[in-house]
Amino acid sequence: MSIDREVAPEQAGFDARRLARLDAHFARYVDDGRLAGWQLAIARDGKVVHHSVYGQRDAEAGRPVEPDTLWRLYSMTKPVTSVAAMLLWEEGHFELTDPISRWLPEFRDMRVYDKGSVSQPFTVPAAEPIRVWHLLTHTSGLTYGFLHTSVVDALYRKAGYDLTTRPGADLAEACRDFAALPLLFQPGTAWGYGVSTDVLGRLVEVVAGMSLPEFVRTRILEPLGMHDTTWSVAPGEPRMAALYVPGPDGRRVRFDAVGDMAFEEPKAPAGGGGLISTAADYQKFMTMLLRRGDGLLAPRTVAFMTRNHLPGDVDLDTVQTGGFAETTFEGVGFGLGFAVVRDPVPARVFSSPGTYYWGGAASTAFWIDPVERLTVGFYTQLLPSSTYPLRPQLRQLIYSALTD
Known part of the structure; x- marks a missing residue:
């Protein structure tokens, strides 16, 4: 399914000429070889105001970005898995x-890294157990192997967990491996990006009695009409965008070693980064949230998820452990599956207090602004997302186009 403009910019409180600056600005990223192509969708009150595509979804094959292009969402999967967990929470299956x-049970007696090296780490007992809310907020102490910022993430790599899951491991085995590794910090005392949402996906499987993909499909994707969202596509699927990384000269270089994983059904479907989708499908997900659940979740559940749940109501800047993340840290808190803007001034980036968002490792991004009734989705395929300041530039160009 494609995505079409539903209302004229002027009717939705936008200056059409200022919106046009968006396309011109990001076109330069393609024209000078930094990106292969991109897609952008902006909606207000759930109606698409601006939709544009530019460049190639597969530069080597000469295939242009089209409205129904398929994109690797990577960490934009995390909010979907978080919604899956909260559906079960609403039904009383667990407390946060x-x-x-x-x-x-493999997480029963966790150890926490204290000091030492990769070859001889010293650990101490966890002061309290990992709780469900720790997984939703990335305060569990679990980490990622690809961060390269600590002894603990080096231990993840040693165990076979870098950019991908250990070959041959299913989700249950992966969780047993994570539980055998020390935590980066005591649960609930800091914020660290990691495999928390993958473990949350496994929790959904056990509680629901079905696989994570099956639960997400039947409880979220089908009710919302997200028929192009999946954990893998058929080999050679022509709508699939290619994956790129920056080369030594700054121009994109194709990265099939990781990109081709989209064509394989995963043995360990990642709740933290596995989905493939279209702009139209993810727009449906964002619209559901903007409309406070829209019958899928309860309005108060969405309101609760999008408050700052960090201990002491502090900014991420106060409790973050560093390394890669899909957000700035200043003026930003974290809810149940989303970063949440507390105050846009410290980060010097346009947005409204209460805006919630996340992004993917291949430079995709979305945000939902309940104050301005705004949803934005941006899609491209360049690893890592920290390569260029695409997200702050999107915000300053979009918010400066609002006129009402």
Whole structure:
């Protein structure tokens, strides 16, 4: 399904000439070889105001970006998995304060890294168990192997967890591997980006009694009409965008070694980064959230998820452990599956307090601004997302186009 403009910019409080600056600005990223192509969709009150595509979804094959192009969402999967968990929470299957070891016993007696090297790490007992809310907020102490910022993430790489899951491991085995590794910090005391949402996906499987893809398909994707969203596509699927990384000269270089994983059904479907989707499908997901659940979730559940749940109501800047993340840290808190803007001034980036968002490792991004009733989705395929300041530039160009 494609995505079409539903209302004229002027009717939705936008200056059409200022919106046009968006396309011209990001076209330069393609014209000078930094990106292959991109897609942008902006909606207000759930109606698309601006939709544009530019460049190639597969530069080597000469295939242009089209409205129905398929994109690797990577960490934009995390909000979907978080919604899946909260559907079960609404039904009373667990409390947010429950230890996850109730369903995943391998996490019962966790150890926390204290000092030492990769070859000889010293650990101490966890002061409290990992709880469900720790997974939703990335305060569990679990980390990612690809961060390259700590002894603990080096231990993840040693165990086979870098950009991908250990070959041959399913989701249950991966969680057992994570539980055998030390935590980066005591649960609930800091914020660290990691495999928390993958473990949350496994929790969904155990509680629901079905695989994560099946639960997400039947409880979220089908009710919302997200028929192009999946964990893999058929080999050679022509709508699939190619994946790129920056080369030594700054121009994109194709990265099939990781990109081709989109054509393989995953043995360990990642709740933290596995989905492939279209702009039209993800627009449906964002619109559901903007409309406060729209019958899928309860309005108060969405309101609760999008508050700052960090201990002491502090900014991420106060409790973050560094490394890669899909957000700035200043003036930003974290809810149940999303970063949440507390105050846009410290980061010097346009947005409204209460805006919630996330992004993907291949430079995709989305945000939902309940104050301005705005949803934005940007799609491209360049690893890592920190290569260019695409997200702050999107914000300053979009918000400066609002006229009402």
